[in-house]
Amino acid sequence: MIRYSDEAIVEGLRLRKENIIKFVYREFFPMTRHLIINNSGTDQDAEDVFQDALVVVYKRIMVDELSLNSSFKTFFYSVCRNIWLQRLGKRKERNQDFVDFESITAIPDPSVDDIQNVENEKHKLFQLHFLSLSEDCQKVLQLFLKKISLREIANIMGYKTEKYAKTRKFNCKEELKTRILNDPNYLKLYADD
């Protein structure tokens, strides 16, 4: 596997380059999993935390707030660690004997506030359901949100009429809303709001 420098990782994430995202996942997921599994979590928790951490890091890069005083690996580990500690705190499961990944010393408190609020949890839930829709539905909804006219949407998607494009967009959104409304996590978020 090609290895990338910390600078290349940061620039690659800024551009959301697939090869860099794959590299980051292959390189850093095992340590994240190790951290979570050894501290009362599951594989699903590990994937969840990893995804949240990547979004935190990406957002930080985009607003130019990412200054690496340590290696990217240590920084990423610390973000994962803090997200998981907060989540354990919410679940009231925090263990006194928190086990760290032996080869990494977490850096003090890289803030994860921006991921741990209800608004961001909602965005995540909505976006993951959106990504579970058919590609066709995802494309129609995004074209509509980009204010592309129904006529153009029909043309782009190969639909015969504008009316069908409108119906398709409506049905896709209905499907998305139904999936969200039936997700137990949505009700939980609403209760926390």
Place this chain on the structure above:
Amino acid sequence: MIKKTSHSQSIEHYRFGPMSESERLKFEKELVENPKLNQEFQLDIELDESLKQYDIIDLRRKLISAMNEEKAHVNLSGSKSFHSKWYMVAASITFLILLGGALHLMNPVKYTNNTLFEMYYSGENAHNLTRSAGNNNDEAMTKYREGDFNSALVLFNEILDKDPSNIYIRYYTGLACIETNQAEKAISEFKFIIDQKNNLFVENAQWYLALTYLKNNQVKDAKALLMQIDNSSNPHNKEASQILKRITE
């Protein structure tokens, strides 16, 4: 029991039309009085806001794809434990997919160059730049992010006057030129980036150059570049392959 929406039609009409003035007033009154309608209305708005985070959605999509790819790889490595009937099922599904693909290829749908461009072009979200070439970087990128591409271009040009080799700015200049229908200038910017080699923008520049060729009806150039992308590890190689099947001579 599956929960369903019950006010979607009226919300749709209220937000995007058509709706008469009297119906609007009635809707707004009900919005205050009916908590269920209010909740559905809020969901509709929040959902749209969330789906406008195109870059985050793109990031999640690519990460999920990486996760699935890795899991498939692990499963394949440990596949000796699979029962043979699952091989048969998988083989049957693969056969059907290949058959469907073959039938599709026998009669591919053709699109106009502009339609193909619209299908595959998605403007990149801008960001503040770390490698500053001038003090007005932030202002330029803010203009770009806001969709004010003409003003962004003026500022980009000022930066490039002082630092012509600034690849970042050239990249976003190319994109802003696409947005403002200045195909020739976009082509020149992307070519510059590709000629510099060894920078992180090369693959994306190739992709956007191919799309710009398409938009500019330079079909021969577009096809040559798309073939190059298709035969490389460029992250857009699958899309390039799709376009090549749909392109009109």
